[in-house]
Amino acid sequence: MQATARLRSVSASRELLWNLVLRELRSKYRRSILGWSWSLLNPLATVVTYSFVFGVLFQSNPPKGDPSGIELFAFFLLCALLPWNFFSAVTNGGMGILIQNAGLVRKVAFPRETLVLANVGQALVQFVIEMALLAVVLVFVGSPLIPWLPVTILLMVLLAVFAAGFALALSALAVYYRDLSYLWGIFLQLWFFATPIVYAPSFADENLPAWTVRLLEANPMTAFVNAFRATLYDGTAPGLRGVAYCVGLAAASFAFGWWVFGKLSRRFAEEL
Secondary structure, three states: OOHHHHHHHHHHOHHHHHHHHHHHHHHHOOOOOOHHHHHHHHHHHHHHHHHHHHHHHOOOOOOOOOOOOOOOHHHHHHHHHHHHHHHHHHHHHHHOHHHHOHHHHHHOOOOOHHHHHHHHHHHHHHHHHHHHHHHHHHHHHOOOOHHHHHHHHHHHHHHHHHHHHHHHHHHHHHHHOOOHHHHHHHHHHHHHHOOOOOOOHHHHHHHOOHHHHHHHHOOHHHHHHHHHHHHHHHOOOOOHHHHHHHHHHHHHHHHHHHHHHHHHHHHHHHHO
């Protein structure tokens, strides 16, 4: 099926996509006592851990927000950690979504892409809640981020498209190669520390060789992390070049993931 025909098919299945998103949201914390509170407790626990390890043990001082004046490691970390957690959730969840719904894929005719996009949708709902709470707290402590909220929302959409491209490709490949989930977990750990989440970009500039710095700067998630920190932590406009880079990354990732999914989708029913 051609890419445009597949896009029309997914667009015509909007009601199905919405119902799948609702199903994912309802089942996410089913039978857990704290329910959706875990979506806040998990990142907070991570922040406490990293704040202690890097902020206390290693005496890592965050840069001072300009012009916000904020200088607190927890906020500096959260502005990057929440986007990273969203990307990780979309790719990890999307990778196994076809396998988890094997019976549905084998027996029902519908655009298979909607399963992956539904996973993106439910992760995006959680991401919006987390970012909204972070924005409220940052405004309270003095970040002038309100004029840049539209840019932040744009960045969230671009990150969702970027992550969806990875999820589409990974979900299709995982049908054929079941070891992929283990390899992706290892790769994500390496990618996490190659992204300036627990450290400032200036740390790499001062302590690493120039070629390593250039490699880290080319890291796609570095562009997203720096842009989110600019609008939230600093309370200023991100660089136009950085935003344009995020747009290009989102378009390229989604186009590639869509292509891979289309090429491999013909034999999903047999492989599952």
